[in-house]
Amino acid sequence: MTTPERKHTAAGQPGDALSASRADVALFWTARILSVVGVIVAAVAAFLTGAMLIHGQPAYAVLLSVIFLAGVVAALRFWGRRTATQARFKALRWIAAAVFATALAMALWLVPSTATEPSLSAMKSDAKVTVSETPEQIVLSPAGAVSELGVFFQPGARVDARAYAAFLRPLAEAGHTVVIPKQPFGIAFLSTGAFNAARAEHPPVDRWVVGGHSLGGTVAAIDAQSHSAPSGDGVVGLMLYASYPATDMSTLTAKVLSISGSNDGLATPEKINASKANLPAKTTYTVIEGGVHADFGNYGPQAGDGQPDISPDTARKEITEASLTFVKSLSKQG
Template sequence: MIGFWAVRSAVTLGALVSVWAAVSTGSMLVHGHPAYTVILAVTFVVCVVVAVRSWRRRVVVRRRLRPLRVVAFGLGVIVIAAVAWLVPSSADEPALAAMRSDAAVTVTEDATEIVLTPTGTVRATGVFFQPGARVDARAYAAVLRPLAEAGHLVVIPKQPLGIAFLSAAAFGGARSAHASVTQWVVGGHSLGGTVAAIDAGSFAGASTWKVVGLLLYASYPATDMSGLGARVLSVSGSNDGLATPAKIDAAKPSLPADTQYVVIAGGVHAFFGDYGPQAGDGVAGVSHDDARTQIEQASVTFVNGFDG
């Protein structure tokens, strides 16, 4: 009897959670990586089918409690919880406006990436930028668009399920797809910066399309990269409640001694993109627009330095 009602409750909840997650995700169902949409759809269909069969059964059938049934039930609960946890933070203005092409920048978007291409002369240095965990890739369009306006090709991958580690191979694909870019600055926000640091370590010594710079937004590497053969810029916020100033300072020995540090006074974690407030973040002491401008200026100055 307990198992009977547990299954009924779980699959009914799973169907409701899938609908809630789809509504909460909104336009990201179309503009995000398709992996999450597929998981939502499969979870909803499976839960509805099992729920209908379960609720139509009026008599409890006695069955032996087999380990496989317990495991299947446990995995189902985990999937439902993951569906709820993986709901992404969607982009808002001015990032959405920055997704429109104009005379200076052409914006292209497909299922796995966003590319900002200068309409004029494209510089030799391109930028590959990993979003933060469960954040809409479009949320970084406004803060990164000035790099494209300055002549740099910018690639923003759409991460499967919004997890940067699941798009660890994306930079290799970007290098091959944009062969006209002879050198790269890799960067990222939060967890995206941690994965970008791995790419920097892997490709800094490459003979072609090598990484010459690492751009960290409210982020730091997970391992010792003090010997990295590339220049590094770390931009952080003094009021960041997640990548706190203490964490940024503690990670300094893991970065090269000549790393440049820019601290946005009053800046918080969510100010490195445009996706709304973030749980656990600090209280801002500066406007989002002012913080974004400072981040843009530091980034453009850093990346421009690689082209002489």
């Protein structure tokens, strides 16, 4: 004969619902909701990311995969129950729920801006430039004679590394090896060791220009400060695209080029002017009249940016011309 006590301890029976507290019920429904939201967020983020799931650094694709699988497992577990049961280790489960919710928010925020034309076409090899792509970087290699001066360029935050190919390819056509790292989650500060790796992989190049767009330029400035030397070896140039350093670099021995847009709504003219005290006195400043933040790469419009008064193609040509002039001036030295 079955006792009343055993009726109340059978999983999924009414007795469990009665023994569950309000906190148990809240935790139960939180897990249910998060499981569904997790699957949806992972799917939507993957759709919005598109080709970047293949062409980007793998960390973001791994994050979305983990979120999707965790959501599916949680859905099977919690939606398979009819009622809440008394949960053990409630504090740990609430912490896990908070961590999962934070991961969902990060996944949406980290959706990258995918490269557009003409940079996508610039990713194709031809008789002048050989383009190689790995999960960690893009390399534009001159098909002819290779200069001893290379270019290492950090993308802006959450921007497809391919978006800069059309801007930097002319440098490769001029004989300079160009390396564009693919940053984990599209954040340059997570790619601070990439420059050292690039130096080791390209031994014919013994002098470098480091550069970057926006946050990428800030990280490139750190590399310039760490690796420049009065001897002229290592980093000999710093190229800032709509960017500025985070610290005082006024004594930097490397030459500096700062290219900015007059209509930039993010790296505004006021911010560029304020940063001049942190750069060497002989820094070269080039302003793209009518240019905006998103004109420094081919990835579409950007939230918070200004309104352009020139076409993206015109801005790109002016940026490339200034970059070529700067790099050529350094390749004549030493």
